[in-house]
Amino acid sequence: MDKYKIVKSLGEGSFGTVHKAVNLTTNELVAIKLLRDTTSWEEATQLMEVKALRKLNSHSNVIKIFELIRRSERIYIVQELCNRSLLSEMDARAKQNKPFGENEIKLIIG
DSSP states (O other): OTTEEEEEEEEEOSSEEEEEEEETTTOOEEEEEEESSOOOHHHHHTSHHHHHHHHTTTOTTSOOEEEEEEETTEEEEEEEOOSSOHHHHHHHHHHTTOOOOHHHHHHHHO
């Protein structure tokens, strides 16, 4: 975790707290998720989220996972920073009563 500096907290997710951080070597902005309720490295690597991100890491519509870090009994997932999520986009469109068009859906699942 020494190569990252936390910039701000982004919120709580289903598995942990997410922070915006900067890679001190490359100056790249990343998201770092601190997993909660994870007791072992093996358990963290078997989480469905981690397994799915690793398997789909080359897909253009899936957030990239850069690394898993274990430090002092805590597990961190370092991943691509995304300014918005599909869920937030769906919520915004629902409030406006503006569903996705067919071409947008094809791009999303592409």
